[in-house]
Amino acid sequence: SQQGEEDPQALSIQEGENATMNCSYKTSINNLQWYRQNSGRGLVHLILIRSNEREKHSGRLRVTLDTSKKSSSLLITASRAADTASYFCAFPMDTGRRALTFGSGTRLQVQP
Amino acid sequence: EAGVAQSPRYKIIEKRQSVAFWCNPISGHATLYWYQQILGQGPKLLIQFQNNGVVDDSQLPKDRFSAERLKGVDSTLKIQPAKLEDSAVYLCASHIDRDNEQFFGPGTRLTVL
Numbered sequence: 667s668q669q670g671e672e673d674p675q676a677l678s679i680q681e682g683e684n685a686t687m688n689c690s691y692k693t694s695i696n697n698l699q700w701y702r703q704n705s706g707r708g709l710v711h712l713i714l715i716r717s718n719e720r721e722k723h724s725g726r727l728r729v730t731l732d733t734s735k736k737s738s739s740l741l742i743t744a745s746r747a748a749d750t751a752s753y754f755c756a757f758p759m760d761t762g763r764r765a766l767t768f769g770s771g772t773r774l775q776v777q778p
Numbered sequence: 779e780a781g782v783a784q785s786p787r788y789k790i791i792e793k794r795q796s797v798a799f800w801c802n803p804i805s806g807h808a809t810l811y812w813y814q815q816i817l818g819q820g821p822k823l824l825i826q827f828q829n830n831g832v833v834d835d836s837q838l839p840k841d842r843f844s845a846e847r848l849k850g851v852d853s854t855l856k857i858q859p860a861k862l863e864d865s866a867v868y869l870c871a872s873h874i875d876r877d878n879e880q881f882f883g884p885g886t887r888l889t890v891l
Contacts, residue, residue, distance in 0.1 A: 756820075764826075765811060767823075
């Protein structure tokens with residue numbers, strides 16, 4: 667099964683700045699999701715974007731999907747210290763399946 | 779709505795010992811997953827259940843790992859015997875069939891010494 671690659675692996679910014687994380691994949695997908703994981707906790711679903719969508723917003727989150735480049739980005743605007751966490755992209759392992767393949771994650775540190 | 783419950787939260791064992799993890803998904807969620815997350819990596823699927831049937835266990839190391847969901851509700855994952863490389867967080871997730879969003883439990887952090 668395919669793997670997801672994320673960059674950067676780690677990102678440190680100041681409160682109020684924007685944070686951008688990127689995800690790349692190798693085969694066709696019908697949707698891509700982003701999850702957040704706080705230290706020592708389970709993952710929380712943030713947003714899902716379908717293959718026929720190019721951009722989606724949810725509060726301070728903006729996700730883009732470029733199926734021609736097989737890449738997605740997650741933008742967090744006006745970051746807060748509480749946004750400190752690891753962020754993972756995830757997508758179905760194969761067409762028609764719901765089990766997810768996760769990227770390697772981006773560790774975001776927001777300095778107050 | 780209550781979330782996905784997992785226990786124990788932490789477990790420390792010696793290699794070659796056995797260990798079991800328990801998961802209770804959100805009520806009404808037919809699909810249940812077990813993932814293994816090694817430190818610094820993303821979760822990796824071990825097994826997927828649909829009600830009480832196995833949908834996918836292709837990535838489960840069946841010589842030492844087993845899982846069951848006998849009544850289609852809660853599930854157990856067992857490792858016997860454990861190896862050092864099994865040290866990881868074991869995550870349980872569930873979702874309603876019509877949705878793609880998965881709901882995760884807090885995980886069980888296993889340390890094998």
